[in-house]
Amino acid sequence: MATEGRAAILEAPGEPAVIRDIVVDAPGPNEVLVKIVASGVCHTDLTVKVLNGNGMAFPIVLGHEGAGYVEQVGEGVTHLKPGDPVVIAYRVPCENCPACRRGDPRHCYMALRPGQRIHRKSDGATCSQVLRCGTFATHTVVHAKAAIKMPEEMPLDKACLIACGVVTGVGATMNTTPVAAGSRVAVIGCGGVGLSVIQGAKLRHARQIIAVDVNPTKLEWARDFGATHTVNAKEVDPVQEVRRLTEDGWDGGVEYAFEATGIPKCTEQAVKMLAYGGTATTIGFPAATDSVNLNLGDMATGVYWNKAALHVCHCGDALPSLDFPLLAQLYLQGKLDLDSMVTRKIRLEDVEDAFHQMETGDVIRSVIEF
Ligand SMILES: NC(=O)c1ccc[n+]([C@@H]2O[C@H](COP(=O)([O-])OP(=O)(O)OC[C@H]3O[C@@H](n4cnc5c(N)ncnc54)[C@H](O)[C@@H]3O)[C@@H](O)[C@H]2O)c1
Ligand SMILES: [Zn+2]
Ligand SMILES: [Zn+2]
Known part of the structure; x- marks a missing residue:
């Protein structure tokens, strides 16, 4: 049976997201229909809009950080039933x-x-x-294996953040580039993803966690989430400052640097602030024309002489069926702070405003409540 609902949709390149009525077909084999309860607004939704759909066909239902309740299950689905609370995984x-x-x-x-x-x-x-989700909608259909069951006691307005920002940031430190206990970490960009990297680095027992941003409020929040030092990249050269803060008689530098801005220059900075043998991880979503220029031969910071590595993080290299319940458990045990990440609760109609806040304001995550 088809279901009627509403969604925030991009209808054409260059146009703002608009609220439209939708009709959602019954789930097919191995699919589930999810009634969305909450969805975080990730920077990638804004990027999809800015990049005119990034190759997707219009109209496009935005949103990929959603949680809700299974409403209908398709043929062959046995591990979920109507009423189950789930977080939707895009990978x-x-x-x-x-x-x-x-x-x-x-x-x-x-x-x-x-x-x-x-x-x-x-x-x-x-x-x-x-991202195969479409969670800025009252209802969506996803692959049944993409609906990850949550513990009953997990609040879905927090659980939704696990779907992208949190699993990406925490997963970057656990799966993409496992952070060794006692190491030094720099995080460039302290939005929803970067603050999750900071939480991950803390969970991994990093000795020093240096947060880099251009927004002083984000840097204050970074300290609350576990940063030991902060660097305002508007005021100082972040590469020099991170090296100064980690000076150990061996030119300083961090074992791990994570870029979480989507700005190519920040990936270059991440590589340049590494200690010998360190690893930079790029997380931000690039445009097709974005490129980075990595020096090989500089004796202090060149990739060759510094033996630097560059990793790419896609969704924290997560295995959602394993990692989502783990992150929920860490939240329920008080070891992962999702509450402070929800800085605004909004309505579906406020999606454009949430994008505007993301670009200009002091917000970690706006969460749409349905
Ligand atoms: N690889 C993945 O799987 C994945 C998953 C989620 C998000 N992303 C991408 O990660 C990036 C971050 O996402 P988000 O939702 O946290 O975004 P966000 O907008 O919430 O945060 C970005 C942060 O970068 C800061 N910033 C801007 N310019 C800077 C500079 N020059 N130096 C240091 N900091 C700077 C901003 O002040 C902000 O705090 C985006 O590009 C997003 O598309 C990638
Ligand atoms: Zn595969
Ligand atoms: Zn995302």
Whole structure:
């Protein structure tokens, strides 16, 4: 049976997101229909808008940081039932690609996706779903394995953040580039993702966690989440300052630097602030034309002489079925702070304002409540 609802939709390149009525088909085999309760607004939704859909066909239902209740299950779904609380994962292993076949699902090439079930009510146009999710909507259909069951006591307005910002940031420190206890870490960009990297570095017992941002409020929050030092990149050169703060008689530098801005220059900075043999991890979402310029031969900071490595983080290299319940458990045990990350509760109609706040304001995550 089809379900009617509402969604924040990009209808054409260059236009703001608008609220439209939608019709959502019943879930097909191995799919579930989820009634969304809450969705975080991640910078990637804004990037999809700024990049005119980034290759997706219009109309596009935005949103990929959602939680809700299973409302209908499709044929063959046995592990979920209507009423189950779930967080939606955008990257569940396909079980078929070379990485999955060699037993390395964290590096799966492509995620499982649902059929196209969402239509604009006015004309029946089939909608794309950002990252196979489309959570800026009262209802969405996802692959059944992408709906990860939450413990009953987990509040869904916090759980939604696990879906992207939190699993990406924490996962970067646990899976993409496991942070060794006692090491020094720098985090460039302290939004929802970067603050989650800071929380991850703390959980991994980093000795020094240096937060870099251009917004003093973000730096204050970074301290609350576990940063031991802060650097305002508007006031000082972050590379020099991180090296100064880590001066140990060996030119300083951090073992791990994480970029969480989407700005190519920040990835260059991450590489340059490494200690010998360190690893930089780039997380920010690039435009097709973005490139970085990495010096090889500089004796102090060149990639060759400094033996630097560069990793790329996709969704914290997560295995959602394992990692989402783990992150929920860490929250319930008081070891992961999701409460302080929700700085604004908004309505679906306020999505454009949330984008504006993200670019200009002091916000970690705006969470849409339905
Ligand atoms: N790889 C992935 O799987 C993945 C997952 C989620 C988000 N992302 C991407 O990660 C990036 C961060 O996402 P977010 O939701 O945390 O964004 P956000 O907008 O909440 O945070 C970005 C932060 O970067 C800071 N910043 C801006 N310019 C800076 C500079 N020059 N130096 C230091 N800090 C600077 C901003 O003040 C802000 O605090 C985005 O590009 C997003 O698209 C990637
Ligand atoms: Zn795969
Ligand atoms: Zn995201």
